[in-house]
Amino acid sequence: MSSSIPEYFALFGFEPRFAIDPERLKRAYGDVLALVHPDRHVRAGAGERRAAMQLASHANEAYQVLKSDSSRAAYLCRSHGVVVEGTGAAPVERSFLEQQMQWREALDEARTAGDPAAVALHVSQVATEVAAQRTELLQRLARLLDDAGDYTAAAAEVRALMFLDKLIAECVRLGAPSAVDGCAHA
Numbered sequence: 001m002s003s004s005i006p007e008y009f010a011l012f013g014f015e016p017r018f019a020i021d022p023e024r025l026k027r028a029y030g031d032v033l034a035l036v037h038p039d040r041h042v043r044a045g046a047g048e049r050r051a052a053m054q055l056a057s058h059a060n061e062a063y064q065v066l067k068s069d070s071s072r073a074a075y076l077c078r079s080h081g082v083v084v085e086g087t088g089a090a091p092v093e094r095s096f097l098e099q100q101m102q103w104r105e106a107l108d109e110a111r112t113a114g115d116p117a118a119v120a121l122h123v124s125q126v127a128t129e130v131a132a133q134r135t136e137l138l139q140r141l142a143r144l145l146d147d148a149g150d151y152t153a154a155a156a157e158v159r160a161l162m163f164l165d166k167l168i169a170e171c172v173r174l175g176a177p178s179a180v181d182g183c184a185h186a
Contacts, residue, residue: 005079008062018073018145020066029063070165073141073158082151090156092163100163103130107170120175127168127176134164 009016012028034040036055044052065071074084083089103126110122137160144154168176 005075006058006062008066008075011059011062012066014066016076016079018069018076019142020072022067025063025066029059032059069138069141070158070161073145073154073161076145077151077155077158080151082155084155084158085162089159090152092156092159096160096163099133100167103167107167107174110174123171123174123176127171130164130167130171134161134168137161137164 007016011032012025014020014025014028033056036052036059038049038052038056040052042049065075077084106122106126110119110126113119113122137157141154141157141161144150144157
């Protein structure tokens with residue numbers, strides 16, 4: 001890990017890997033909070049209370065990063081010196097960008113459809129396609145990050161995942177079935 005990036009995996013007893021068990025992470029987070037929560041240190045001195053607050057804040061930040069697929073993948077790339085967003089970031093494949101534009105156009109068409117049933121059908125179709133693409137992308141990321149250690153190739157996939165998560169969130173806002181709701185927050 002780069003020295004300028006805090007180590008989040010070790011805090012919860014995990015190896016730095018993309019594929020993690022979300023339930024185990026949630027339990028580990030609860031265990032860490034139970035130890036460092038400031039309420040447990042009310043009678044302690046000011047320095048110990050401040051340290052407990054800092055540790056609780058660090059645990060909260062670490063949990064937020066690790067529980068999200070896209071944040072966790074970006075974190076792994078950044079921790080290996082690979083830029084994920086901004087200047088120097090790997091470009092997303094043109095075919096993916098074209099597909100995303102098609103999905104966005106389909107959502108725009110759905111918004112303008114007057115019939116609520118037609119809107120729901122269009123949004124549901126887009127959400128299903130995007131969720132399937134996201135599942136494939138997560139599998140590729142696991143192979144790139146955990147098996148191959150190819151953080152440079154993974155960075156472009158992370159950006160694609162971020163796009164997909166935004167699309168899924170938009171689908172959910174437009175009334176997509178709750179089956180895809182967890183995707184945008186995973």
